[in-house]
Amino acid sequence: MSAELLADVAxxxxxxxxxxxxxxxxxxxxxGHLVWAxxxxxxxxxxxxxxxxxxxxxFRVDNDLNPSLPRSDRSDAQTxxxxxxxxxxxxxxxxxxxxxxxxxxxxxxxxxSLYEALSLMLPPGATREAETTWRATVExxxxxxxxxxxxERDVLYLLRRSGEMTERDLRRRLRGSDAELQxxxxxxxxxxxxERGTILSRARARPRTERLVRLAVAxxxxxxxxxxxxxxxxxxxxxxxxxxxxxxxxxxxALAAAAADASALRALERRGLVEVxxxxxxxxxxxxxxxxxxxxxxxxxxxxxxxxxxxRAIDCLKESSPDHHADAVQRLFLLHGVTGSGKTELYLRAIxxxxxxxxxxxxxxxxxALTTQLVRRFAARFPGxxxxxxxxxxxxxxxxxxxxLRRGEAGIAIGSRSAVFxxxxxxxxxxxxxxxxPSYKHDAAPRYHARDVAQRLAAITGSVLILGxxxxxxxxxxxxxxxxxxxxxxxxxxxxxxxxxxxxxxxTLPLPRVTIVDMRRELAEHNRSIFSRALxxxxxxxxxxxxxxxxxxxxxxxxxFFMCRDCGYVIACPNCSSPLTLHxxxxxxxxxxxxxxxSLLVCHTCNHRELPPAICPQCWSSxxxxxxxxxxxxxxxxxxLFPGARTVRWDxxxxxxxxxxxxxxxxxxxxxxxxxxxTQMIAKGLDLPLVGMVGVVAADxxxxxxxxxxxxxxFQLLTQVAGRAGRRAEGAKVIIQTYAPEHYAIRAAQExxxxxxxxxxxxxxRQTGYPPFARMVRFVYGAGSDARARRAAEALxxxxxxxxxxxxxxxxxxxxxxxxxxxxxxNRYRWHLILCAADxxxxxxxxxxxxxxxxxxxxxxxx
Numbered sequence: 001m002s003a004e005l006l007a008d009v010a011x012x013x014x015x016x017x018x019x020x021x022x023x024x025x026x027x028x029x030x031x032g033h034l035v036w037a038x039x040x041x042x043x044x045x046x047x048x049x050x051x052x053x054x055x056x057x058x059f060r061v062d063n064d065l066n067p068s069l070p071r072s073d074r075s076d077a078q079t080x081x082x083x084x085x086x087x088x089x090x091x092x093x094x095x096x097x098x099x100x101x102x103x104x105x106x107x108x109x110x111x112x113s114l115y116e117a118l119s120l121m122l123p124p125g126a127t128r129e130a131e132t133t134w135r136a137t138v139e140x141x142x143x144x145x146x147x148x149x150x151x152e153r154d155v156l157y158l159l160r161r162s163g164e165m166t167e168r169d170l171r172r173r174l175r176g177s178d179a180e181l182q183x184x185x186x187x188x189x190x191x192x193x194x195e196r197g198t199i200l201s202r203a204r205a206r207p208r209t210e211r212l213v214r215l216a217v218a219x220x221x222x223x224x225x226x227x228x229x230x231x232x233x234x235x236x237x238x239x240x241x242x243x244x245x246x247x248x249x250x251x252x253x254a255l256a257a258a259a260a261d262a263s264a265l266r267a268l269e270r271r272g273l274v275e276v277x278x279x280x281x282x283x284x285x286x287x288x289x290x291x292x293x294x295x296x297x298x299x300x301x302x303x304x305x306x307x308x309x310x311x312r313a314i315d316c317l318k319e320s321s322p323d324h325h326a327d328a329v330q331r332l333f334l335l336h337g338v339t340g341s342g343k344t345e346l347y348l349r350a351i352x353x354x355x356x357x358x359x360x361x362x363x364x365x366x367x368x369a370l371t372t373q374l375v376r377r378f379a380a381r382f383p384g385x386x387x388x389x390x391x392x393x394x395x396x397x398x399x400x401x402x403x404x405l406r407r408g409e410a411g412i413a414i415g416s417r418s419a420v421f422x423x424x425x426x427x428x429x430x431x432x433x434x435x436x437x438p439s440y441k442h443d444a445a446p447r448y449h450a451r452d453v454a455q456r457l458a459a460i461t462g463s464v465l466i467l468g469x470x471x472x473x474x475x476x477x478x479x480x481x482x483x484x485x486x487x488x489x490x491x492x493x494x495x496x497x498x499x500x501x502x503x504x505x506x507x508t509l510p511l512p513r514v515t516i517v518d519m520r521r522e523l524a525e526h527n528r529s530i531f532s533r534a535l536x537x538x539x540x541x542x543x544x545x546x547x548x549x550x551x552x553x554x555x556x557x558x559x560x561f562f563m564c565r566d567c568g569y570v571i572a573c574p575n576c577s578s579p580l581t582l583h584x585x586x587x588x589x590x591x592x593x594x595x596x597x598x599s600l601l602v603c604h605t606c607n608h609r610e611l612p613p614a615i616c617p618q619c620w621s622s623x624x625x626x627x628x629x630x631x632x633x634x635x636x637x638x639x640x641l642f643p644g645a646r647t648v649r650w651d652x653x654x655x656x657x658x659x660x661x662x663x664x665x666x667x668x669x670x671x672x673x674x675x676x677x678x679t680q681m682i683a684k685g686l687d688l689p690l691v692g693m694v695g696v697v698a699a700d701x702x703x704x705x706x707x708x709x710x711x712x713x714x715f716q717l718l719t720q721v722a723g724r725a726g727r728r729a730e731g732a733k734v735i736i737q738t739y740a741p742e743h744y745a746i747r748a749a750q751e752x753x754x755x756x757x758x759x760x761x762x763x764x765x766r767q768t769g770y771p772p773f774a775r776m777v778r779f780v781y782g783a784g785s786d787a788r789a790r791r792a793a794e795a796l797x798x799x800x801x802x803x804x805x806x807x808x809x810x811x812x813x814x815x816x817x818x819x820x821x822x823x824x825x826x827n828r829y830r831w832h833l834i835l836c837a838a839d840x841x842x843x844x845x846x847x848x849x850x851x852x853x854x855x856x857x858x859x860x861x862x863x
Contacts, residue, residue: 001026001053003085005037006115007046008127014107014114016049020082029088032095034126036086043198045089045127047118049100090203092403093126096425101460106453110857111844112446120446121421123402125205125395133197134185135164140193151176151184156193164197205399209278212248213265216275219243225273234264239273251276282404283397285388286379294380296349297496300506303342306335306488307349313464314353317428328459334435334480335468337490338511338752339723343468344374347431348381350466355385355411359428359463363414364450366437367681368392372661374433375414382412389415389422392658417442417450420457427461430454434684435467435476436716438860447856451476470723471716471754474761478772495728512694512725512732514750518741530637535695535735539638542733543645543674547692551638551677552721553631554701562601564616565623571613573603575827582612582626583653606826634677634697642675650678683721692732694725699738699746706821707861708770711745715757718749769813771858774836777844778856780820782828793817793831796849800835803843812837821863834862 001021009015019037021029029035033048095103095118103117110117119127136159145153154174159165167181174181188194215222222243229236241258242249255261268274299307313331337343351361363378365371368390379386387401387410404410406423413422417440432440432451440450451467458465467476467485480487493509517532527533542549562571562582570579580601601610615622631651638647650664668676671690676682696718703714718736726732738746748757766773779796783789797817804812816833823830837843849855 001029001051002082003029003035003048004050005035005046005085006049006118007037007039007044008115009039009044017046018082019085021051022084025085025088028091029085030094031097032100034089034093034122036089038083038086041196042132043086043200047095047100047115047122089128090126092207092406093123094406095121096406096423098425098427098457098461099421099423102421102453102457105456105460106446106448109456110446110448111855116446120418120448121423123205123399125203125399128200128203131166131168131199133164133166133199134159134170134194135197136160137192137195139191140188143193151180152188152193155181155184156188159194164199166199205395207403208281208283208396208400210281211251212277212279213242213251213254213274214248214277215239215242215246216272219246222273225271232264232267234258234260235267238264239268242274248277283394283400285393285397285401286375286386289376289379291376291380293383294348294377296381297345298506299345300342300492300494300508302490302492303346303494303506306337306490307346309333309486309488310346310350310464310466311353314350314357314429317354317359317462317464318357329484329486331462331464332455332458332485333464333466333488334472334476334485335466335488335490336472336477336480336754337468337470337488338493339470339720340493340495340509340511340727341470341490342494342506343433343470343490344377347433347466347468348378350429350431350464351378351382351412354429354464355382357428358426360405360408360410360424360426361412361429361431362419362422362424362427362454362457363412363431364419364433364440364454365414365416366434366439366684368416368661371414371416372665373686378412378414385411387413387422389413389419391416391418392661394658420450420453427457427463430458430463430465432465432467434469434720436469436471436473437684438713441860445854447859449858449860452858471719474712474758474765475772477758478762493727509726509728510730511752512722512734514722514734514736514752516741516746516750517735517737519737519739530633530697531641531695532735532737535697535737536641538693538733538735539642539675539695542693543642545692548668548671548673548688548690549675549693549695550682550688550691550721550724551634551675551695551697552679552683552717553634553677553697554679554683554717562612562624562626564619564621565625566621567616567619569616569618571601571617571624573606573608575603575606575608575824580608580610581630583630583632631677631679638675638677645675646673647675647677648673650676650682652679652681655681680717682724683717686724687727688724689728691725691727692729694722694732694734696721696734696736696738699736700740703740703743703745705863707863708765708768709861711743711764712757712761714743715745715749715761718746719752719754722749722752769811769836774811774838775840776859776862777835777837777840778832778859778862779835779849780830780832780854780856781852782825782830782854783852784828786819786829789829789831790817792850792852793833796853797833799847799849800833800843803846804835804837807842807846808837808840812840832862834859 003019003021005017005019007015007017029048029051031048031051034045035048036043037046099121103114103121106117107114136156140156141160143156145157148156158173171181185194189196222239226236226239229239238254238258238260241254251265255265269276310333335343335346347363354361365374371390375386375388387405389398389401402423405413408425413419413424432454435451442448455465476485479485493511494506495509497505497507515534517534519532522532539549562580563569572579580603583600583602599612601612613624616624631649635647635649638645648664648667655661655664667673668688699714699718702710704710722734725734736746740746744760745757765771781789781792783792794817797814800814813836814833817831820830820832
């Protein structure tokens with residue numbers, strides 16, 4: 001049997017080699033396995049892409065003779081003997097066929113190598129490297145060092161003194177270039193003074209095992225043996241404990257209970273009285289999550305209508321195969337429901353129906369903070385059937401969750417962006433909650449969008465797809481209007497109450513009343529506070545009623561920037577073009593802003609930190625002051641106005657440790673805090689039943705950024721944060737403070753009117769030719785000097801125009817080259833170009849950009 005292997009090597013974008021699978025692997029090796037294979041003088045890891053009988057392939061290649069060429073480039077080679085695969089790297093790590101097909105699509109669509117795409121599918125910590133080592137031979141240990149040239153003498157002396165060493169360690173200890181060192185190794189090896197070896201790097205994730213002990217003989221025989229242990233009290237105590245507890249016990253627990261030690265256990269094992277075994281222990285991130293069982297509530301009429309459509313699509317899963325796509329659109333839904341309209345209940349019912357059909361479900365959430373609350377609700381409905389995947393888990397926890405899903409032991413995968421690559425062999429349902437969120441876009445290569453990847457995965461597996469949001473992206477809503485998605489609407493907010501019969505029932509609630517406050521008028525009337533009078537009054541009333549409030553500001557820190565009031569100089573990051581933001585670094589726990597604090601200026605791009613200057617570095621004036629508002633400043637203002645209010649802050653600075661999201665959520669849900677101050681991570685999806693008031697401190701933060709999605713982002717954030725209020729009772733209030741009350745995004749948010757916003761926004765997109773009326777590709781180049789970056793951008797622009805004129809139909813346009821909005825980041829000057837075209841694929845296929853260019857397909861921002 002032969003195997004096509006995609007190897008993790010740098011010899012080509014897609015280095016595929018052919019190997020022979022030895023007979024001992026025939027019964028266990030499958031497509032998708034991660035394996036070890038020989039390549040020249042080293043071992044490499046790779047993924048098996050195909051398996052076939054020896055006679056089925058059209059040619060044979062000897063990867064020992066020419067291992068640097070992909071298989072497809074050696075079709076005219078002779079037919080030598082293939083080299084054998086070495087072994088399977090991890091028996092549990094085998095990608096599903098759907099994952100391999102998805103990786104091929106990602107590689108082609110997002111312009112990355114196939115191995116980069118496949119790496120997204122592998123569990124974290126499973127891959128290992130084979131490192132080349134060198135050691136002195138017997139002749140080398142006895143050789144006279146003085147007879148050798150200086151470089152060879154240094155290498156041999158070091159190996160004789162330190163033993164076997166990797167090339168990486170040798171490079172750290174020796175002088176010379178890589179080429180010079182390789183020449184020295186070759187010369188010493190030719191003389192027989194050193195020999196090559198390999199060692200495998202330690203896997204970052206391995207199965208965790210627990211040792212168990214139990215009696216190896218019948219209890220009566222063990223009791224009789226106690227008489228022979230009179231002079232070994234610890235052995236006797238351990239044996240007596242195991243007689244009383246015949247079930248296998250953890251070794252640590254048995255030793256502690258019997259006051260014995262490891263030597264006593266080994267002695268009993270030598271006597272044949274006990275046996276020690278091992279079992280795998282799952283690292284379960286949900287071990288501490290035990291919510292009470294959940295009873296499904298009755299559905300509202302709108303929910304019932306939407307559910308009937310979803311249920312019919314899921315029921316069709318048992319009647320069709322993944323390759324039957326004639327009715328593909330019938331399985332793709334956009335669930336547009338106002339905040340609090342009961343979208344999550346429909347998710348839960350859809351999952352239950354898919355599980356009953358023997359299928360698995362995938363649920364994506366945009367933020368870890370949102371994952372926390374969803375996991376609790378899902379665990380209440382489906383105890384023991386969840387696997388969680390997100391970056392806050394340890395490597396071992398993610399490795400175990402990956403394997404549970406691959407084995408089919410967990411029916412539901414829930415997690416953030418990367419969970420879309422979970423190994424689900426029986427996938428039947430995909431849910432993308434808050435589908436409009438830009439955090440679904442990966443900000444490093446491969447720059448995939450999880451929502452778009454989920455749509456492709458649904459097509460590959462024939463799964464039902466539900467995109468849910470109260471504020472759908474313009475592209476998704478336009479696709480629904482065009483018939484490419486089925487639109488389901490939930491126009492009313494609902495709440496669950498207990499009926500006279502003790503069963504849950506559903507009632508409708510009004511959306512909270514939104515008040516717009518013109519901050520220009522507040523200033524004209526001499527209110528210099530960051531809080532308008534309306535916000536202060538509403539906050540005071542809310543606290544007096546014993547309710548909770550949320551104050552939202554999409555900016556961290558205590559102030560936006562530090563400026564000299566004499567010359568106007570703004571303190572900026574020395575590595576980036578960004579102004580430094582003032583932070584109060586608290587000495588206490590994250591989120592606790594009552595601890596003694598030290599002022600620091602922090603760059604939110606590269607994390608550069610420095611003390612605020614006492615005088616202006618430009619003009620030496622002492623009139624330097626902080627300007628603007630951040631979340632820390634809001635907390636300080638609340639403490640000054642409402643000394644008795646308990647305030648908690650929830651932003652990226654306050655959730656730096658594992659479990660911080662859970663801790664803050666629990667603290668607020670238990671009403672241990674009265675006011676929650678936070679950034680966009682609190683603006684969506686959270687269900688906070690006691691919140692009676694929401695205040696938006698500055699609605700204009702991102703409204704006038706030079707990005708075509710600025711209005712859409714503002715509307716979505718304002719609508720989502722307003723939706724946190726009044727989810728259990730009427731009378732909730734929302735106060736939005738703004739300097740642009742006439743902007744259509746803010747007016748639409750005031751009325752909770754998505755359709756009015758969409759009409760304005762789609763007209764703007766149609767006029768300017770932005771998505772969904774064209775696709776965009778962004779090219780970004782960074783260099784150590786501005787002139788070099790500009791020259792590279794101009795050269796690529798010339799190539800793009802020439803290719804576009806040849807390959808693209810009329811209507812394409814190229815924006816730029818121009819400096820990026822964030823012009824300098826980490827001492828790199830950034831220039832960019834933006835290509836807009838109906839389909840840029842022909843150009844991208846022909847383009848060969850020089851090294852150093854970042855290509856972002858379908859960017860979510862152009863800053």
